[in-house]
Amino acid sequence: MRAGCRVLTVAGAMMVGVCALLVGDSACGRARAAETVQLAAPSPLPGQEISDASHEAWSFARCTATLSDDPDGARDYAQDWLAHGGGLEAQQCEALARMELGDVATAAVSLDRLAHVPGWPTGDTAVSGSGAVDTAQSLRRxxxxxxxxxxxxQADDSPRQAFDSATYGLTLEPGDVPLRLVYARVAVELDQPQRAIDTLTPLPSVPVERDEALIARATAWRRMGRIEQAMTDINAALKDMPRNGAALLERGILYQREGQMAQARADWQDVVTLSPDSDEADLARQDLSLLETDPEAP
Structure with missing residues (x-):
């Protein structure tokens, strides 16, 4: 088209206006660019990306939006994103979807690997040790x-691996409260309650996080046989959230240890009533069953 423009220009100034109508993205066709591009744009080949606009639509927020309600959809989205060049966030979303779908071991391995990749979210799993620079934001991620x-x-019943993952995470962000909570809970599972108490003391300042820490610390106190401190922590948590299943379950256990079977039974029944499909309800049913078998057992 540029050659045509030169010919028309030689033919005379009157033809310049004609050239402006015929040429698409050139300077002499600016006034009709939109129409000309639409007519002149070549048809994309099969499998060829038409533009980068589709890539702009992919996002971690979109991927994780349906994790709880539609984990299959989240997994499909993540895999499609990966097929279109998705990186670390696409892999993270796929792993989280697998976790929701019950494939917790595969999810754990994937997430563990991703946590060791520097430079989030633009790092490359293939070159995880190649000198990518972390920022404060990438360390938090x-x-x-x-x-x-x-x-x-934890969901895979692998507390040692869970402890290792949490320990590594705390080297990246020592003050991360969710990590400290997971670390403390796993420490109790591994019969290291003092480590859990040290991790959760002082308590977090955010009320919700503080209450979760109180529940975890109460469990640690109980494992150490310090029922009075455990009861103090659990009652403080229940003051803020009286319908919390985990807190009621723990207080029921503490009541049982003190020989207050009626109070223990009441708390466990509340757990089942409030959240019948929860893990806490399953544990409460087990405790209630044992209580019926041996009502006087501490």
Missing amino acids: RATVAEQAARAW
Whole structure:
């Protein structure tokens, strides 16, 4: 078209206006660019990306929006995103979807690997040791992924691996409260309650996080046989959230240890009533069943 423009220009100034109508993205066709581009744009080949606009639509927020309600959809979105060049966040979303779908071991391995990749979210898993530079933001992101890995290992009944993931995450972001909570809970599972208490003291300043820490610390106190301190912590948590299943379950256990079976039964029945499909309700039913078998057992 540029050659045509030169010919028309030689033919005479009157033809310049004609050239402006015929040429698409050249300077002499600016007035009709939109129409000309539409007519002249070549048809994309099969599998060829038409533009980068589709890539701009991919996002971690979109991917995780349906994790709880539609984990299959989240997984499909993540895999499609990966097929279109998705990176670390696409892999993270796929792992979280697998976790929701019950494939917790695969999710844990993937999340653990991703947590060790520097430079989030633009790092490359293939060159994880190649000198990518972390920022404060990327360290926080990696710590979050490490916390997710620890929770996946917990769901897989692998407390040692969960402890390792949480420990690594705390090297990235020592003050991360969700990581500290996971670390403390796993420490109790591994019969290290004092480590849990040290991790949760002082308590977090945010009320919700503080209450979660109180529940975890109460469990640690109980494992050490310090029922009075445990009861103080659990009652403080229940003052803020009286319908919390985990707190009621723990207080029921503490009542049982003190020989107050009626109070224990009442708390466990409340757990079942409030959240019948929860893990806490399953544990409460087990405790109630044992209580019926041996009502006087401490």
